[in-house]
Every structure is written in C-alpha cells, then in structure tokens.
Amino acid sequence: MPENKDSIQKPEAATGQPAPSATGPAPAPQAVPGPEAAAKNQTAQFEEKLAAAKKEAADNYDRYVRAVADLENFRRRTLREKDELRQYAAGRVLEDMFPIIEAISLGIDAAGKPGTDVAHVVEGMTMVLAQLKTTLGNHGLKEINPAPGEKFDPHQEDAITTQPSADIAEGCVLQVFRVGYSLNGRVLRPASVVVSSGKPQDAAESGKQ
Numbered sequence: 001m002p003e004n005k006d007s008i009q010k011p012e013a014a015t016g017q018p019a020p021s022a023t024g025p026a027p028a029p030q031a032v033p034g035p036e037a038a039a040k041n042q043t044a045q046f047e048e049k050l051a052a053a054k055k056e057a058a059d060n061y062d063r064y065v066r067a068v069a070d071l072e073n074f075r076r077r078t079l080r081e082k083d084e085l086r087q088y089a090a091g092r093v094l095e096d097m098f099p100i101i102e103a104i105s106l107g108i109d110a111a112g113k114p115g116t117d118v119a120h121v122v123e124g125m126t127m128v129l130a131q132l133k134t135t136l137g138n139h140g141l142k143e144i145n146p147a148p149g150e151k152f153d154p155h156q157e158d159a160i161t162t163q164p165s166a167d168i169a170e171g172c173v174l175q176v177f178r179v180g181y182s183l184n185g186r187v188l189r190p191a192s193v194v195v196s197s198g199k200p201q202d203a204a205e206s207g208k209q
Helices: 011-015 035-111 118-138 200-208
Strands: 141-144 157-163 173-178 180-183 186-189 191-196
Touching: 035 118, 118 141, 141 186, 157 173
Parallel strands: 157 191
Antiparallel strands: 141 180, 173 191, 180 186
C-alpha cells in the first residue's frame, strides 16, 4: 500500500533542528566585542603610539644635544685657527722686517762716526725706506697718496680743509697733508688732504650768494 506523502516528515520538522549540512557542520556565529573590549583595544593602541612618540622625542633631543656640542666645538676650533693664522701672518711680516731693522741699525752707527758724509747717510736711509715700502707692499699694504689734481675720494681720503686754487679744479686734491694706507683693499688710515674750492674769484662769488 503506498505511503501517504503528507505522513512523511522531514528531519527538521520532526526534531525542530536544521538538518546537518552534507559538507560539514555549520560555522559558529562570530562574537561581537563589547564596549569594554573595544575600549581596551583603543587604550592599547594609544599607549603604543605614545611610547613611539616618546622614543622619537628622545632621539630628536639626543640629536639636538649632539648638534649643539658639534657647533660649539666648531666655533672654538675656528677661533683657534683664526688666531693661529693671525699670529703666523704677523710672524711672516716680522721675519721680512729683520733685514730692514739691521739696515737701520747700520745706518745709525755710520751716521754717528766722525767725518760721516751726510749725503751718504741720507742716500742709505732712502734705500732702506724703499726696501721697507716694498716689503710691506708684498704683504698687501698700499699707500693712499693722491697726486694734486686727482678727484677727491671720500672713501679713501679725509678733507681737513678747503682752499681756493687757480690751477686745481674744485673738488680735487690740492695737497696731501698725511699719507694714508690700505691693506688688501681695506682702508687702514685715510689720507688727510686739502681740497680745492676752485678759482679764487669763483670762491668769492659763491661766498656772496
């Protein structure tokens, strides 16, 4: 006798449980972390970032301290080297001055002897002076000695006064009162000069105006 299809129950209907899968048991549902677990996770991440930031700050401070120390050492070394160079440069100049000092001493001794020809002494001192100028010139010293009629240069010369002149144009050097000097282009002492104010009549007319 054929069975009634309606009387045949499916396993899930009979037991109230879902039928097992042919491929294996169904995966268990994943647990959703609660608020407390999420807060702990955020705290751990924050602590890791804070530790990394502290380490980076400590490394930066260490590099800063080292850089300051290196800069101070460099400054001291530079000052020491500059002082040594200055002393060495002065030593070279003094070494070149020895022959001149000896020549001056010989000239003084010769001038003090009886019957010395003054003209010979003057000639010798003139040669010593030329030697001195040459030696100092080799070390960069140059005279500032403008010729009469040259344009007045306020960067290298000081005008101590002005005087009228029939031969020298206005604003030009009339007379050098004291020679100046420069060292490698840098003025050590400006020349003191008298500057022409132009022809006497021009000066008188300008005074009336």
